[in-house]
Amino acid sequence: MFSWTRLTERQIRKAEAEGKLSGLAGEGKPLPDRPGDAMIDPGDAVGFRMMAEAGALPEELKLKAQLDAVRASWQAAEDPAEKMRLMAQLADVQMRYEIARDARKKFLR
16 A cells, blocks of 8 residues: 655655755754644645745635734724724634635645
8 A cells, every 4th residue: 555654754764865955944943933833734834835935825824814913903902993893804804714715625625
């Protein structure tokens, strides 16, 4: 039976033996703290990170950042009318985020 784990390990060991994994940026340093990654599948996080480094962010991540910003504004707001307006905006952005996330999951199935 074919094993992706075995194939991956073999490729990593081969790259190590050829010295391709030496001298990389950030070598020996801990990975950066990415609090948003806790809610994203690790495989998706790798793909998102590669796209971000290439300058192409998926709509889902743009909406996640917008959602975090609106949520922070809502928490900081003191005026009841402003809180209601931000709550409506929060619901709208949350809905669009969920739609984008579901579309990605459906596409990957």
